[in-house]
Amino acid sequence: MAHEYIPIFIFLAVAGAFPIVTLIAAKLVRPESPFKEKLLPYECGIDPVSDARGRYTVRFYIVAILFVLFDVETVFLFPWAVRFRQLGMFGLAEMVVFLALLIVGYIWVWKKGALEWI
């Protein structure tokens, strides 16, 4: 029973040791000459103007949430499309129900104006 898990423990050990070993090896091998411009966060070559943790409009969140919702829909559609013949009419009916529920949500979101960037 227990020996079935030995590969997992080996994997864990290797995965844990890898970053430590590489970091230490890089530290030993690389030349070190830090200066201010080099340590700046890279922002398309322009000097950064503000902190990354600033406030930005809540609309981004709405867009992000809607994107996740309708993106997950595609995740479900893909395996269904691959196994379409095996699932048959029942699979089609189930997917229609699933899509109908999503379309209700889509119409609701649209009518509520969540897709408008005011």
Added chain:
Amino acid sequence: MNGGFSEFFNRNDYFLITPAVLLALFGCGILLIDFLHDTRQKFMNALTALVGLSFVAYQLIRIQNQMDAVQMPELAGLNNSLLVDHFAIFFMLVCVAATFISVLISVRYMEIEHENHGEYYALMLFSLLGMYFMITGMDLVTLFIGLETMALSGYVLAGFLRGDKRSNEGAMKYFLLGAFSSGLLAFGFSLLYGISGSTNLQTIAQALGQRSSGDPLASLALLTTVTGLLFKVAAVPFHQWAPDAYEGAPTSITGFLSTGPKAAAFAFLMRILLVGLAPMRDSGWKPMLIAVAIVTMTVGNLAAVTQNNTKRLFAYSSISHVGYILLGLVAGNETGLKGIAVYILVYAFMNLGAFTVLVALRHGNVIGDEIEDLSGLFFRNPGAAVMMLIFLLSLAGIPPMAGFLGKYFIFLSLIETGHTGLAAFAVLYVAVSLYYYMRMTVMMFMREPVEREPLTLSPGIRIALGLTLAGTVIIGLYPEPIIQLATSAILR
């Protein structure tokens, strides 16, 4: 009912999920039809919801009749992940009734708050949909998804007064602690799955039965699962979210949260404890429940005494009622389980009745959630004051009212199983509870009203008062049919 659509889904499965299908259809329908109504027609959404709820109740009774027709105590579906028995039908009907009354009392209240949106009623139906799977589920995954569907709708409903700071704060606390407790529960479920290799409650019970009593893994699974469950029913020491959530939520939703989801949460708790964790009763969850019930009654009753906000007061009173209901599980015999069923049914009526009166107080700038807002209610609307008195007496458990019946069976079951000390303790706290209920009565009958003008009641509130009063008084005076119904609804 043979034949079917596929090997995974047959006619029987469809028949058993029709109540949920109806709720989903009506909920989505309300969301869409809402766009066609202008602001003055929003009450139509409530009517749609009421029609939907009636259909669901009818469908539940059809399922019950089908069960009787084939002479089966239960109907299983969806590969045994769903089990509809008399217990499930009973609790689901309580939830439907609670939702029905909550919809009735919401219309005028939400109009005054200018938050009369269709989503409000749709969310109530979605919440009820979740309750259906919490009550009928036999599989950890089904149960958990039902719980989350119910809870997520509840969080939004609690925060529905977007302009109100308290509503936002209450909803946030409710959400954070709800998410935390769901996580705990999911952890317990994962351990149960690890022990048994199955998500089915009956298989889990078999696997747990083969373990020795002090098994550490099983003990950890028990501890996390029971803690998660106690969070959901707001038992002390896992109750902190309840007063804030109840205070901030719209009053109609406070009434809803303290009855419908609570009934479902108890059905959920009983299903898991009495089926899945049944082998761990005597050495496992029974001592835990005894301790929790004692602390819950103590904190609930004593904290309620000092409250000046009626919604907070009812939150603590509802916590103390949870303590009494848990005692029925401690006894665990037939009388105790019957007592829980009766108690939850009666509690739904009397508590929603009291909340109906509180909702009726909302007008103009008066929110009606301070205890002073009740002052002189008798002179402003004698009928409402007398009904409130009846609900309060019933909540305290005074004999001619229905509330007595629930307490009677719970205490009787404790005495039958030899927990006389616990019974005496519980009776003592009834005296404490009488104090804070009567404090409200003193306000209503013996104080001068702050406002002179009489209080008018909207049609929805009148119907709700009629229903809850009928439930509280008729069950109290003629309990026989309800007792029979509850006896048939014992979880076996």
